[in-house]
Every structure is written in C-alpha cells, then in structure tokens.
Amino acid sequence: MVRPDWIAVDWGTTRLRVWAMQGSxxxxxxxxxxxxxxxxxxGFEPALLELVEDWLGDQPIPIIACGMVGARTGWAEAEYRHTPCTPLDPQRATRPQVNDPRLDVHILPGLSQIDPPDVLRGEETQIAGFLAQNPDFEGTLCLPGTxxxxxxxxxxxxxxxxxxxTGEVYALLSRQSVLRLTIGDAKPDRVSFLEASAQAATNADMAAAGLFPLRAAALLNGLTPEQGAGRLSGLLIGSELASAHPLWHGRRVVIIGAPELSSLYAGALTQAGADAHQLDGGELVLSGLTAAATALTRNT
Structure with a gap:
C-alpha cells in the first residue's frame, strides 16, 4: 500500500498528473x-480524489499543486507574484476549500509583469525545477508551447x-485558414523549416508576406504538406526570434519543453548564432514541486 508523505500535482488545461512522494x-x-x-x-476535488484517494491515510496530507488549477476558472484563483522575484514562494500558495479533511491543498502562485503586461502560470514551477538543478545559471530560458x-x-x-x-497562431493558420488545404496535420520538414526561419529571423515582415505563397506553391510548384508545415513553422518561429532578439542575443539560452518543438527552436536559434541548449522539461515540474514542498516543510 502506497502511503506518501506529500502529493505533487501538475494540473493543466487538458491533463491532470499526480505523484505520490516520499521526500524527493x-x-x-x-x-x-x-x-x-x-x-x-x-469538479476539481472529485477529479483529484479519483486518482489519489487510496494514497490517503487518516490525517491531512500536503498536496502541492501548480498550473491552470490556479487560474480564474480553476479550482481557486491563485495570485500572480510581481517580477522581479524568485520563481516560487509556497508561503503565498492559495488554499482552496475542501470537503475531504484529508486534503491539505496548496496551489502555487503564478508570475506577472506590469510593463509590458504579461503573466505566466505553471512555467514558474519548471523554472524553479531548473534552478534547483542549475543554481548558478545566468541567461534566458525559452519555454516553447502553445x-x-x-x-x-x-x-x-x-x-x-x-x-x-506562436504555437496558437500556427494551430489557427494550419487548421482554420486557407492554409489548412495545404498543411493540415503534416509534420514540419526540417530543411524547409530552417530555410524559412533563417529568412524571418532577419526580417520579421517575412512572416506575414510569406503566408499566402505557401498555398500558391502547393497549387503551382508541388509544395508538399510537410514542406508547407516546415515553412509556416519557420516563418512564425523566425519572426519570433527577430522580435525576441534582445532576450537571447549575447546570452546563454536553455530551451525547456517537449523534445520535438524544442528541437525546432534549438535549430533556429543555433542557426541565428545563439548559444542555445535543449532540455526536456518533463521532469522539471516535479523538481520544482519538490522544491516548493521542501520550502513549505522548512517554514512550518
């Protein structure tokens, strides 16, 4: 029988992941x-209990949660901490009301920025996990996704x-615009991606100017769906690199995310002259949640 001393929870928009933890x-x-x-x-408490109820004993157990569970439309809205700041402060976690007294739930806060206005939620835990493993890191973290x-x-x-x-724009264009007839769900061809990202990284206007030619090239020149997907992805990511130039130029960059998408960013950044390194972000959420649980225990 599994009897953890705390439970880690990563609660996103589409998935719920839980870990029974004994320390780390x-x-x-x-x-x-x-x-x-x-x-x-x-519905949040029943969904959590479906996964963890047989891990629970008779006493309350700390549950450290991150992600969209703390959004305004989540279980309970967790605050945004203003940057500059450390990525995590578990002492400022939100405590939702629960019906089961065995659940001692702590929802970690996200981060915000006033100028320009910006917010993130969930990534702060990946950042904390990375810094727990790389405490001396100075530079830029790139976290690709939607x-x-x-x-x-x-x-x-x-x-x-x-x-x-960028990810959301790609999905909209490839699935809901005229480009759906060219690209659909095709995987990006890497050669086409690198060619387009190189063009857009030095001229962000290429992203807008190069969209309809993708449809025309499919009709006139035999552009394949994979080549079209590669060019579309390259135009959008290259344009992003052009806009984000001050954030990565002359800095060490670590890309944290799903391997396939991170590989595209790594290729585009390296091609643009960046000192870029790729890291699978799958385990970093758990590392960040562990750091939060340790800090919470130390201060109680």
Missing part, C-alpha cells in the same frame, strides 16, 4: 484527462519575461 522520491505516479478545461469549480515564454534569469530570480502566441 517518487513512489507512484498517475494521470487522467480531467484537466482544468473540462471541469466546473466543484504560448512561448522567454524568461530572463539573474541571481536565481526572474527579472522579466515575454510571451509569444
């Missing part, structure tokens, strides 16, 4: 498709960050 050791892990986006406010976050790290603090909606 994982005893067991589970997941479900009951992400924030599919739940009403009174919304890509560029985060400046100095002295173990988040100095500032900037969000680009």
């Amino acid at each position: 050791e994982v005893l067991e892990n589970r997941s479900s498709d009951k992400g924030m986006g599919s739940l009403s406010r009174d 919304h890509c976050k560029w985060v400046i790290i100095t002295d173990g603090r988040v100095e500032g960050f900037h969000t680009f909606m």
Whole structure:
C-alpha cells in the first residue's frame, strides 16, 4: 500500500498528473484527462480524489499543486507574484476549500509583469525545477508551447519575461485558414523549416508576406504538406526570434519543453548564432514541486 508523505500535482488545461512522494522520491505516479478545461469549480476535488484517494491515510496530507488549477476558472484563483522575484514562494500558495479533511491543498502562485503586461502560470514551477538543478545559471530560458515564454534569469530570480502566441497562431493558420488545404496535420520538414526561419529571423515582415505563397506553391510548384508545415513553422518561429532578439542575443539560452518543438527552436536559434541548449522539461515540474514542498516543510 502506497502511503506518501506529500502529493505533487501538475494540473493543466487538458491533463491532470499526480505523484505520490516520499521526500524527493517518487513512489507512484498517475494521470487522467480531467484537466482544468473540462471541469466546473466543484469538479476539481472529485477529479483529484479519483486518482489519489487510496494514497490517503487518516490525517491531512500536503498536496502541492501548480498550473491552470490556479487560474480564474480553476479550482481557486491563485495570485500572480510581481517580477522581479524568485520563481516560487509556497508561503503565498492559495488554499482552496475542501470537503475531504484529508486534503491539505496548496496551489502555487503564478508570475506577472506590469510593463509590458504579461503573466505566466505553471512555467514558474519548471523554472524553479531548473534552478534547483542549475543554481548558478545566468541567461534566458525559452519555454516553447502553445504560448512561448522567454524568461530572463539573474541571481536565481526572474527579472522579466515575454510571451509569444506562436504555437496558437500556427494551430489557427494550419487548421482554420486557407492554409489548412495545404498543411493540415503534416509534420514540419526540417530543411524547409530552417530555410524559412533563417529568412524571418532577419526580417520579421517575412512572416506575414510569406503566408499566402505557401498555398500558391502547393497549387503551382508541388509544395508538399510537410514542406508547407516546415515553412509556416519557420516563418512564425523566425519572426519570433527577430522580435525576441534582445532576450537571447549575447546570452546563454536553455530551451525547456517537449523534445520535438524544442528541437525546432534549438535549430533556429543555433542557426541565428545563439548559444542555445535543449532540455526536456518533463521532469522539471516535479523538481520544482519538490522544491516548493521542501520550502513549505522548512517554514512550518
């Protein structure tokens, strides 16, 4: 029988992941498709209990949670801490009301920036996990995804960050615009991607000017869906690199995210002359949650 001394929770929009923890050791892990986006406010506690109830004893157990569970439409809205600041402060976690007294839930706060206005939620835990393993890091973290976050790290603090909606724009264009007839769900061809990203990284206007030619090239020149996907992705990511130039130029950059998407960013950045390194972000959330649990225990 698994009896953890605390439970780690990563609750995103589409997925819920939980780990039974003994200190920093994982005893067991589970997941479900009951992400924030599919739940009403009174559905969060039952969704959590479905996964963890047999881990619970008779006494309250600390549950450290991050991600969209703390969004305005989540279980309970967690605050945004203003940067510059450390990535995590578990003492400022939000404590949602629960019906089961065995659940001692702490939802970690996100981060915000006033000028230019920006917010992040969930990535702060990945950042904390990275810094727990690399405490002397100075430079920029790039966290690709639906919304890509560029985060400046100095002295173990988040100095500032900037969000680009590149992944969402790609999804909209490839699935809902005329380009769906050219690209659909094709995987990006890497050669086409690198060619387009090189063009757009030095001229951000290429992203807008090069869109319809993708459809025309499919009709006239035999452009394949994979080549079209590569060029579209390259134009958008290259344009992002052009806009984010002050955030990565002359800095060490670590790309944290899913391997396939991170590889595209790493290729585009290296081609543009950046000192870029790729890291799988899968385990960093758990490392950050562990750091938060340790800090919470130390201060109680």
